[in-house]
Amino acid sequence: MIPFIDVVAQRRRLGGAIDAAVARVLGHCQFMLGPEVKAFEAELAAFCGAKHVVTCASGTDALVLALRAKGIGPGDAVICPSFTFCATAEVVALVGATPVFVDVDAATFNIDAKGIAGAVAVAKRAGLTPKAVIPVDLFGLAADHVAIADAANGEDLFILDDAAQGFGATFNNRRLGTFGHATATSFFPAKPLGCYGDGGAVITDDGDLAEIMRSLRMHGQGSDRYDNVRIGLASRLDTIQAAILTEKLKIFPDEIAARDRVARRYSEALSDVVTTPSVPAGMSSVWAQYTIRVSDNRRDALAVALKAEGIPTAIYYPIPLHRQQAYKHYPVGEGGVAVSDRLAGEVISLPMHAYLDEPTQDRIIAAVRRALVP
Numbered sequence: 174m175i176p177f178i179d180v181v182a183q184r185r186r187l188g189g190a191i192d193a194a195v196a197r198v199l200g201h202c203q204f205m206l207g208p209e210v211k212a213f214e215a216e217l218a219a220f221c222g223a224k225h226v227v228t229c230a231s232g233t234d235a236l237v238l239a240l241r242a243k244g245i246g247p248g249d250a251v252i253c254p255s256f257t258f259c260a261t262a263e264v265v266a267l268v269g270a271t272p273v274f275v276d277v278d279a280a281t282f283n284i285d286a287k288g289i290a291g292a293v294a295v296a297k298r299a300g301l302t303p304k305a306v307i308p309v310d311l312f313g314l315a316a317d318h319v320a321i322a323d324a325a326n327g328e329d330l331f332i333l334d335d336a337a338q339g340f341g342a343t344f345n346n347r348r349l350g351t352f353g354h355a356t357a358t359s360f361f362p363a364k365p366l367g368c369y370g371d372g373g374a375v376i377t378d379d380g381d382l383a384e385i386m387r388s389l390r391m392h393g394q395g396s397d398r399y400d401n402v403r404i405g406l407a408s409r410l411d412t413i414q415a416a417i418l419t420e421k422l423k424i425f426p427d428e429i430a431a432r433d434r435v436a437r438r439y440s441e442a443l444s445d446v447v448t449t450p451s452v453p454a455g456m457s458s459v460w461a462q463y464t465i466r467v468s469d470n471r472r473d474a475l476a477v478a479l480k481a482e483g484i485p486t487a488i489y490y491p492i493p494l495h496r497q498q499a500y501k502h503y504p505v506g507e508g509g510v511a512v513s514d515r516l517a518g519e520v521i522s523l524p525m526h527a528y529l530d531e532p533t534q535d536r537i538i539a540a541v542r543r544a545l546v547p
């Protein structure tokens with residue numbers, strides 16, 4: 174079976190450097206918030222051009238830390254797309270607030286900023302206070318952060334960018350991490366910048382917000398660990414993971430370029446048979462997924478045909494959040510979520526990683542064409 178995401182190939186490339194980095198941590202034994210964590214936070218901030226990075230235990234916690242730091246909770250509404258990974262809305266419910274779902278754009282899969290005003294209206298009618306919007310840079314592609322800022326600023330919403338899949342991508346030549354008021358990312362191993370376990374970070378230019386999040390990730394500590402000034406959580410990035418990420422960050426730009434080459438080859442070879450992903454001018458993608466759309470109920474047959482040839486596929490996401498058992502009682506914005514419903518029935522993702530060589534990719538392309546071209 175061809176790997177869907179080849180973490181082994183990257184491990185081969187970085188093996189010695191990562192082993193040495195982990196050995197250094199094993200040498201000094203500062204496993205929590207050791208020097209590598211601080212160093213990695215500074216490197217990540219420099220990489221994306223932001224002022225502050227607060228690492229934590231996962232991408233989910235990164236979102237929670239930002240919402241908690243803003244004091245968002247019961248009675249508040251947070252607007253988010255329905256077509257996303259569940260964590261985007263899960264964190265809203267976890268802090269006691271109410272997610273209000275809006276639709277996405279069919280071409281980019283990202284939040285349709287035109288839906289934000291209608292979601293604010295629905296929230297207000299339900300007696301909720303609209304406080305924030307969580308755009309998602311889905312599948313690695315930067316969302317339309319200018320349109321989102323325009324819509325959100327008019328409503329005085331806190332913008333928390335969920336860049337768990339898109340970190341490393343750019344919008345108007347600026348890396349994600351500098352849009353909105355805060356950006357959350359995930360270092361889950363399968364992510365474009367992943368570690369060897371769970372990990373995450375919040376990125377912001379707001380020093381006060383960063384300070385509160387540093388306190389929150391350490392049980393709400395004040396002047397020291399046994400001074401508790403707020404209710405927090407235990408959410409740190411392990412020092413070993415920070416050491417691993419520092420090595421991975423060094424090759425991240427090279428890997429992003431390689432992913433982009435793979436994506437371009439897919440699009441050139443497949444755009445006449447399926448709807449290939451579009452990357453609007455001024456935006457870039459880190460291709461967390463290469464997701465095509467296959468209409469007329471041919472998707473499942475395509476997955477079966479590819480599997481028979483040893484080619485894995487995945488469907489992100491088969492059920493939009495507004496239809497999930499855990500989320501279906503939450504409100505939907507005025508514009509509805511028809512595009513999310515349609516995409517859930519059409520999307521299918523092909524193997525994508527920086528180490529997908531051309532002969533293997535050609536096998537995948539040929540198999541897709543064989544399955545779809547009569």
Ligand SMILES: Cc1ncc(COP(=O)(O)O)c(C=O)c1O
Nearest residue numbers: 231232233258260261337359361
């Ligand atoms: C869009 C999105 N948001 C949030 C998360 C949560 O990240 P983590 O798995 O590190 O908690 C993910 C991870 O899969 C994601 O894809």
